[in-house]
Amino acid sequence: MAILKEAYKALETIVGARYLSDDPVICQGYQSGPAGYENGTGYERVMTKLPGAVILPRSTEEVQKIVKICVRYTIPYVPYSTGFYGPRSHCHVGNELLIDLKRLNDxxxxxxxxxxxxxxxxxxxxxxxxxxxxxxxxxxxxxxxxxxxxxxxxxxxxxxxxxxxxxxxxxxxxxxxxxxxxxxxxxxxxxxxxxxxxxxxxxxxxxxxxxxxxxxxxxxxxxxxxxxxxxxFQPERLQPTGISPNTALALPEKRVKWINYIMPSKEAQVKAMYEICKAEIGGAVTKVPLFWRAIAKAECKEEFWDLWLKETPETVANFHIVRVLLIGFTSEEQLTYDENVLSDIMMELGGQPRRTKPSDESWIKNADSAGMWLMCGSYVSVDYVIETLKQATEHGPVYAELKKKYTPPLMPDHGDPGWFQTFELGYQGYSEFLIYWDQDEDTTGVDHFYLETSKMNIDHRFYTALIGPHQPLYLTGPKYGPNYHEWMLKIKNEFDPTWTCHPPVPFAHDEFVERAPWMHELKTWESPKKSIYPKWLEKQLAAEAREFRESLQERK
Amino acid sequence: MPTTKVNLETTDLNNYKYDMSRCIKCKGCYWVEHTYMPGVKFSTRCPSNVWNDFDAYGAFGKMRIGHAMVEKKLDWSPKLLEIIYADPLCGACDVACKRNLDLEIGLSLEAMRVKAVQDGVGPMPAHKKIARNIAASHNCFGSEHGDRKGWLTPDIQVAAKADLLYFVGCTASYTNPEIARATAKILNATGTPFMLMEDEWCCGNTLQSVGMLDEARELARRNIDRVKSTGARRVLLSCAEGYRMWKVEYPKLLNIATADLPFEVVHLTELADELLRQGSLRMTRPVNARVTYHDSCSISRLADPWTPWSGERGWMGTVSPPLKRRRGTHGLYAQPRNVISNIPGIDFVEMIRIRENAFCCGAGRGTKEAFPTLASSSARHRLEEVKEIGAEVLVSACPWCKNNFAQAVREDGEAVKVMDFAELILASLEA
The missing domain is CATH 3.30.465.10 (Uridine Diphospho-n-acetylenolpyruvylglucosamine Reductase; domain 3)
Known part of the structure; x- marks a missing residue:
C-alpha cells in the first residue's frame, strides 16, 4: 500500500511539489546499498527498503508539520541527513517516508x-x-x-x-x-x-x-x-595544497606538526601514550593500523594489495607506531616546549622519530574515511570502545583472534589488532575494530562475525558502543542492564507510541536475526514472548518477513 | 578465484556494474574536496544536484539508478531520462571519486546515456534536433554550411600549408566569431603560421555526450582523416569542448590511445603559454581590470589523455593488466593562469572553487539545449562567486561557458564583463 493520496497532498502543502516525490527513480536514488558503510551485509539486504516517498523540508517548523502528518496517517518515516551511515539510516519498512534534511543548512x-x-x-x-x-x-x-x-x-x-x-x-x-x-x-x-x-x-x-x-x-x-x-586552535593558516588526488593541508610547522615514532614494543607504545597524557601535551596521540599506511602509499587498489600482501603476521605484530600531533595553541614556544617534552619521553622509551611530512592529509580537516573502501569494496567498524587506555589496548587483539575464524570472507589482515588512541588526555582510551570484505562474496561470515563480537564482548566484559540498536537488543540488553532492553523499549513507547519514527529500530537487529535463516544458528537468547509493536507495525513486519521468505524460496 | 572480463567501452553498461555497485554515498562527488572546502558558502561542485536537491541528481544517486538499470529493476520513464540527461557531465564527480575510490563515475554516466540511445528512448528531443542539424549542415546550429568561414576578416593571414591547423568549431564559426578572430590574430601577432581545414565539420561533441556514438564516430573518422591529409602536426582548439573531443573522445571512439593520434592536440591556453615562454607572445598593452578565470571542464578535469584498456576483474575487485586511471591531473590548470597573470595592469584574483574543484557553468555537453534552466541556474550560482571576490571580468576558455555566463549577466543586469581567453590576450596586444 502506497502512502495515502490524502496524506501525500497534505505533505505537499508543507514543502511544495518541488521538494516531495514518490517517483520510483527518485526513490531509487535513496537506496542504502549496494555499497557503503555496513552495506553489502545481510542486515542491509534484509532490512532496508526503498522509500515510498522522499521529502526535503527547509526548517524545523516544516519538519514538525511533516512528523505530525506522519503520526496522523501512521506513515513510518526516517530522518536522513547525508545517508552515509549505511543501512541503519535508511528506510526499514515499506512505504516509508524518507525525510532528507540536506536543506536544513543554516x-x-x-x-x-x-x-x-x-x-x-x-x-x-x-x-x-x-x-x-x-x-x-x-x-x-x-x-x-x-x-x-x-x-x-x-x-x-x-x-x-x-x-x-x-x-x-x-x-x-x-x-x-x-x-x-x-x-x-x-x-x-x-x-x-x-x-x-x-x-x-x-x-x-x-x-x-x-x-x-x-x-x-x-x-x-x-x-x-x-x-x-x-x-x-592557533592563528596561522593551514594552506590547502596539491591537485586531487594528492592534496593536503600544509602545516605551519612552528605551530602545528605531526611526528611519527616507531616504538620497540607494544609496552613501550602504550607507556609512551600514558606519559604523553601525563605531560598533557599534544593535540592527538594515536596508533594506526599498518594497512592504513599501505593505503596512503598506494596509487591504486592493485598497488595496495601488492604492498599489503608483502606484510606478514610478524611485521604486523611488530609494528608499534605512535603518531603525535603537536599544536602550539598559545605560541611557537609552547610547541617547542611540547616537542622537547615528547623527545624526552621517547628517548626514555626508545621511540625512534620517522620522517613525517609537514602536512595533514587526514583528521584536521579532511577526515578521510572514504579511503577505507578502496581495498575490498565493503567496510564497517564492527565496534568501538571508549573506556580506559588499558582496555583499549587489550580489546583489539581479542577481536583479531575471533576474526581468524571468519577470514575469508573478511580481508586477510595478518592479525592486525585494530586501532587505539587516547581521549581526553588519557582519562579515556579508545579502541576501534574495522573489517573489510568484498560484497560479491558469500557474506554469511561477515554477518556471523558481527553478531559473534557481541557475545565475545559480553564474555570479556567489554562495554562497547554498538550494544544498542546495532545488535540484537534481547541479546545485549539483559547482559548489560540487566534490564537495558526493557528501558530502551519503555523510552521508545513513551516518546513514540505509534512507532512511526524509523521502525523497527531499536529492535531491528533482532528482527534481522529472526528473518535471516543463516543467522538462526547463532540465536542463543530469548526474544520477547509477546509482540512489542503496535498492531499496524506488527502486521506490516509480518507481511514483509513472509515476503522475504518467499523471495528466498524463489531464489532457491 | 573467478574473474570477469571487463573493458572501458561505454556501449555496455555492464562494464560499469562494479563501479556503480561500489559507490559508498560519501558524496565526495557533490562537495568541494574537503581539503579545499571553503566553508558553508560555495561548498559544492555538482551543478545537477544544486539544480535539483534530490539524491537522484547527484552521482551517488545516479550510481544506484544505473545499478538498478543493469539489474533490470527500473523501467524507462521521463523522470529517468531527465535524471540521466540533466547533467553537464563536467567530471567533478569523477575526479572526486578517484581521490579515494577510483570508481569510473564519468564513464558510468556516459554508458547510461548510450543505453538510452540503444534502447530507443534517448537522447532528449533538443539533442535529436542538433543531430539533425549536424547531419544536414555539418554544424550544431543548423546554419548554412557555406557560412562557416564567415568569421574570417581580410586582415587575418591564413597559411595554405602549416604545421598548425586551427580547428575553429561550430560556436566560434557561427555564434562567437570574435573568439575565432581573436585566436587567429594572436597567431598572426606571434608569427605562428596556421592553416584551416578546407571543409570543416562539427566536432561531434553533443553527439558523443548524449550517447549517439555511431554518429560521433563517423565525425571523428572524417575529421581525423582530413587533418591527416593536410599533414598538420598540431591541431589547435579555442573551444574546450572541441579540445576534449579531439584529445580524449576521438581516441575513445576509435579505440586508440591519444598518443596514437598522428598529430598533437593543443588548446589555445597551452599554446599561448608556450608562446609566452618562448618570447613571441608579447602582451604589452595594459588591461586595467580585476580579472578572474573560470576553469572550463573540458580543458581541466576532463582532459586526461585516453588509453584503451581491457582486462579482467578478480579478487577484491582488483584488475589486470594495470589500469592507468584518469584522475584529472593533466588538466590545463597552470597555463591559462600564467598567461593571464602576465598581462600588464591585470589584478588577477582566483575564484573560491578552482581547478578540479571548479563549479561548472552548466552549459556543456548538450545540457543548455535540453535543460536551459539547469544551465542558467549553474551560471548564476557561479556568478555569485565572481561577485563575492569582486572581479570585474570573468574569463573562460570555452565559448559555451562564455555564452552561458553572458546570457545570465545580460538577463540579471550584472556588472560583470564576460570574455573569452583569446579576447583577453588580444586586448593586451599592441594594435
Whole structure:
C-alpha cells in the first residue's frame, strides 16, 4: 500500500511539489546499498527498503508539520541527513517516508561566545573551515569530513583530536529537536529562552536521551539544529595544497606538526601514550593500523594489495607506531616546549622519530574515511570502545583472534589488532575494530562475525558502543542492564507510541536475526514472548518477513 | 578465484556494474574536496544536484539508478531520462571519486546515456534536433554550411600549408566569431603560421555526450582523416569542448590511445603559454581590470589523455593488466593562469572553487539545449562567486561557458564583463 493520496497532498502543502516525490527513480536514488558503510551485509539486504516517498523540508517548523502528518496517517518515516551511515539510516519498512534534511543548512557562528549553530545539512569540513579561519577548531568525526555535524555528534563524534577536545556530548550545547509526536523539544539553555550557549538546562539532562553511547539512529525524533562548542586552535593558516588526488593541508610547522615514532614494543607504545597524557601535551596521540599506511602509499587498489600482501603476521605484530600531533595553541614556544617534552619521553622509551611530512592529509580537516573502501569494496567498524587506555589496548587483539575464524570472507589482515588512541588526555582510551570484505562474496561470515563480537564482548566484559540498536537488543540488553532492553523499549513507547519514527529500530537487529535463516544458528537468547509493536507495525513486519521468505524460496 | 572480463567501452553498461555497485554515498562527488572546502558558502561542485536537491541528481544517486538499470529493476520513464540527461557531465564527480575510490563515475554516466540511445528512448528531443542539424549542415546550429568561414576578416593571414591547423568549431564559426578572430590574430601577432581545414565539420561533441556514438564516430573518422591529409602536426582548439573531443573522445571512439593520434592536440591556453615562454607572445598593452578565470571542464578535469584498456576483474575487485586511471591531473590548470597573470595592469584574483574543484557553468555537453534552466541556474550560482571576490571580468576558455555566463549577466543586469581567453590576450596586444 502506497502512502495515502490524502496524506501525500497534505505533505505537499508543507514543502511544495518541488521538494516531495514518490517517483520510483527518485526513490531509487535513496537506496542504502549496494555499497557503503555496513552495506553489502545481510542486515542491509534484509532490512532496508526503498522509500515510498522522499521529502526535503527547509526548517524545523516544516519538519514538525511533516512528523505530525506522519503520526496522523501512521506513515513510518526516517530522518536522513547525508545517508552515509549505511543501512541503519535508511528506510526499514515499506512505504516509508524518507525525510532528507540536506536543506536544513543554516549556519551561524557566534564569535563572542565561541560556538556555532548548525542545521542537519551542514557537514564537518564546512564547519571546520569556518572554525579554522577564526582560529578555532572542532573534531571531525571518524565518519569523515562529509558527515553531517549533527548526525555525527548524536551518534559518534570522535577522532584522534578527541585526545584534547574530548568526547562529543561535552560539545553539544543548545539543541532543537522534533519529537516523534511532532512536538518541538528545546534542550539546554534554549529551553528557557533564545540562548544556545549552554548544554545544560532545567530538568534532567536530555543529551543522554539524544545520543546515549552511540545514538539511536533516528528512532526517537529528529534533531534539526544544534549549537556546538568551538575550541581555540592557533592563528596561522593551514594552506590547502596539491591537485586531487594528492592534496593536503600544509602545516605551519612552528605551530602545528605531526611526528611519527616507531616504538620497540607494544609496552613501550602504550607507556609512551600514558606519559604523553601525563605531560598533557599534544593535540592527538594515536596508533594506526599498518594497512592504513599501505593505503596512503598506494596509487591504486592493485598497488595496495601488492604492498599489503608483502606484510606478514610478524611485521604486523611488530609494528608499534605512535603518531603525535603537536599544536602550539598559545605560541611557537609552547610547541617547542611540547616537542622537547615528547623527545624526552621517547628517548626514555626508545621511540625512534620517522620522517613525517609537514602536512595533514587526514583528521584536521579532511577526515578521510572514504579511503577505507578502496581495498575490498565493503567496510564497517564492527565496534568501538571508549573506556580506559588499558582496555583499549587489550580489546583489539581479542577481536583479531575471533576474526581468524571468519577470514575469508573478511580481508586477510595478518592479525592486525585494530586501532587505539587516547581521549581526553588519557582519562579515556579508545579502541576501534574495522573489517573489510568484498560484497560479491558469500557474506554469511561477515554477518556471523558481527553478531559473534557481541557475545565475545559480553564474555570479556567489554562495554562497547554498538550494544544498542546495532545488535540484537534481547541479546545485549539483559547482559548489560540487566534490564537495558526493557528501558530502551519503555523510552521508545513513551516518546513514540505509534512507532512511526524509523521502525523497527531499536529492535531491528533482532528482527534481522529472526528473518535471516543463516543467522538462526547463532540465536542463543530469548526474544520477547509477546509482540512489542503496535498492531499496524506488527502486521506490516509480518507481511514483509513472509515476503522475504518467499523471495528466498524463489531464489532457491 | 573467478574473474570477469571487463573493458572501458561505454556501449555496455555492464562494464560499469562494479563501479556503480561500489559507490559508498560519501558524496565526495557533490562537495568541494574537503581539503579545499571553503566553508558553508560555495561548498559544492555538482551543478545537477544544486539544480535539483534530490539524491537522484547527484552521482551517488545516479550510481544506484544505473545499478538498478543493469539489474533490470527500473523501467524507462521521463523522470529517468531527465535524471540521466540533466547533467553537464563536467567530471567533478569523477575526479572526486578517484581521490579515494577510483570508481569510473564519468564513464558510468556516459554508458547510461548510450543505453538510452540503444534502447530507443534517448537522447532528449533538443539533442535529436542538433543531430539533425549536424547531419544536414555539418554544424550544431543548423546554419548554412557555406557560412562557416564567415568569421574570417581580410586582415587575418591564413597559411595554405602549416604545421598548425586551427580547428575553429561550430560556436566560434557561427555564434562567437570574435573568439575565432581573436585566436587567429594572436597567431598572426606571434608569427605562428596556421592553416584551416578546407571543409570543416562539427566536432561531434553533443553527439558523443548524449550517447549517439555511431554518429560521433563517423565525425571523428572524417575529421581525423582530413587533418591527416593536410599533414598538420598540431591541431589547435579555442573551444574546450572541441579540445576534449579531439584529445580524449576521438581516441575513445576509435579505440586508440591519444598518443596514437598522428598529430598533437593543443588548446589555445597551452599554446599561448608556450608562446609566452618562448618570447613571441608579447602582451604589452595594459588591461586595467580585476580579472578572474573560470576553469572550463573540458580543458581541466576532463582532459586526461585516453588509453584503451581491457582486462579482467578478480579478487577484491582488483584488475589486470594495470589500469592507468584518469584522475584529472593533466588538466590545463597552470597555463591559462600564467598567461593571464602576465598581462600588464591585470589584478588577477582566483575564484573560491578552482581547478578540479571548479563549479561548472552548466552549459556543456548538450545540457543548455535540453535543460536551459539547469544551465542558467549553474551560471548564476557561479556568478555569485565572481561577485563575492569582486572581479570585474570573468574569463573562460570555452565559448559555451562564455555564452552561458553572458546570457545570465545580460538577463540579471550584472556588472560583470564576460570574455573569452583569446579576447583577453588580444586586448593586451599592441594594435
Amino acid at each position: 549556519f551561524e557562528f557566534d564569535e563572542k561566545h565561541w560556538y556555532a549553530t548548525v542545521g542537519s545539512g551542514v557537514v564537518y569540513s564546512q564547519f571546520q573551515e569556518e572554525c579554522l579561519r577564526r582560529g578555532g577548531y572542532v573534531v571531525i568525526g571518524g565518519g569523515g569530513a562529509q558527515a553531517s555535524v549533527i548526525a555525527n555528534l548524536i551518534g559518534d563524534g570522535w577522532s584522534p583530536l578527541s585526545h584534547r577536545i574530548g568526547l562529543p556530548h561535552r560539545r553539544i550545547l543548545g539543541t532543537e529537536m522534533v519529537l516523534p509526536d511532532g512536538e518541538i523539544l528545546r534542550m539546554g539553555s534554549l529551553a528557557v529562552g533564545d540562548d544556545w550557549y549552554w548544554g545544560d538546562g532545567i530538568g534532567p539532562d536530555l543529551r543522554g536521551l539524544l545520543r546515549g553511547y552511540t545514538g539511536l539512529r533516528g528512532c526517537l525524533g529528529i534533531v534539526t539544529r544544534m549549537a556546538v562548542k568551538v575550541l581555540p
